[in-house]
Amino acid sequence: MTEPFVSREFVGKRRGGAEKASRLPPGQYLTEDFPVLSAGPTPRLDLKRWSFSIEGLVKEKVSWAWDDFLKLPAQNYTVDISCVTKWTHLDMQWRGVSVDTLLEHAELDRKAAFVTAFTHDGYTTNLPIADILNGRAFVAYQYDGSPLAPEHGGPARLVVPHLYFWKSAKWVAGLRFMEKDQRGFWESAGYHNHADPWKEERYS
Ligand SMILES: Nc1nc2c(c(=O)[nH]1)N[C@H]1C(S)=C(S)[C@@H](COP(=O)(O)O)O[C@H]1N2
Ligand SMILES: [Mo]
Numbered sequence: 001m002t003e004p005f006v007s008r009e010f011v012g013k014r015r016g017g018a019e020k021a022s023r024l025p026p027g028q029y030l031t032e033d034f035p036v037l038s039a040g041p042t043p044r045l046d047l048k049r050w051s052f053s054i055e056g057l058v059k060e061k062v063s064w065a066w067d068d069f070l071k072l073p074a075q076n077y078t079v080d081i082s083c084v085t086k087w088t089h090l091d092m093q094w095r096g097v098s099v100d101t102l103l104e105h106a107e108l109d110r111k112a113a114f115v116t117a118f119t120h121d122g123y124t125t126n127l128p129i130a131d132i133l134n135g136r137a138f139v140a141y142q143y144d145g146s147p148l149a150p151e152h153g154g155p156a157r158l159v160v161p162h163l164y165f166w167k168s169a170k171w172v173a174g175l176r177f178m179e180k181d182q183r184g185f186w187e188s189a190g191y192h193n194h195a196d197p198w199k200e201e202r203y204s
Helices: 006-022 066-071 099-103
Strands: 051-056 062-065 075-082 087-098 114-119 124-128 138-143 157-159 172-178
Touching (some): 051 099, 062 066, 075 157, 087 099, 099 138, 157 172
Parallel strands (some): 051 172
Antiparallel strands (some): 051 062, 075 087, 087 138
16 A cells, blocks of 8 residues: 555644644633733834833843844744733744843842833733743844834833733833832732743632
């Protein structure tokens, strides 16, 4: 008996399917869409007045204007994103600056243990610093090879791929380092404080 030529492709597709399924956190479904979810209207930010700051428990506050931010070393990221509303989008392509790179410009106080990402629309979200260091978070200004769309947080948003997407603050204006944890917008409204999709940390 001869092997039909199509079998190889079939096996390949099935393997791809299993590989994708293994990357799907519990209770999530796969989508190719990129839904928009915001608590308020999309702010239209003037790049001439845009800034990003690192403040709080740092020796000196650091701020970048848009032009300076673009001069920072950037990286491409291919990451899987899971939203608490249950969609997961695999292999999303972003470009931006890692938080590690940003922190090379600031001297963190030893007491700094938590961070609040604050934004140009007043939204906040909180994270332990371990969740934003060592390549785990970046400030993105491109998605899929194009400037990040305003409804998705453009000109720039925080992306923390290993946590539910509400931790990825759109229209991010900076990071405030603190000794004590302080719940952000959704965390104060009953969402989980940590938000690991693999542990289904949805609500508290
Ligand atoms: N500044 C800001 N960031 C935000 C939000 C928001 O309302 N304001 N919503 C959060 C929530 S709940 C989700 S699920 C994601 C949605 O991002 P998207 O609209 O690009 O899909 O952004 C998060 N970041
Ligand atoms: Mo959300």
